[in-house]
Amino acid sequence: MAKSDEQRKADARDRKRAQRQREREAASSAAVSGRRRITFEVSDHIFEQIKANCSARRPGKEPYSVDEYFELLAVQDINQLKRQLAELASHxxxxxxxxxxxAGGCYRNGEAACGQTQIWRELMLKTL
Incomplete structure (x- = not known):
């Protein structure tokens, strides 16, 4: 017997409710373990490049998972920023x-003579 429209809608609501509950439980268990979930969207082209990089960065072994890859990239960036800030602190x-x-810069920020005017260029993430 075919399901009525109302029954299909009720089933869809139940599935969505169950999905939200699973997501809440996953987020809760991740928070307990000290981990956080980050979600974002990229184009298909970029995703394929990311997957290729996961393999290329680990030749002869099991490729990095996308999660591992981004966590390692974040760790690299954190360490690089620490080094850059330490170098800048000596000036x-x-x-x-x-x-x-x-944060607001010095009173001369924006002037060519101000050393802080161009710092953002040194600290920004660079694309090639």
């Missing part, structure tokens, strides 16, 4: 502030 702006300076 002083003309106003006397150590680099990179306060």
């Amino acid at each position: 002083k702006c003309q106003c006397g502030e150590s680099m990179p300076g306060p």
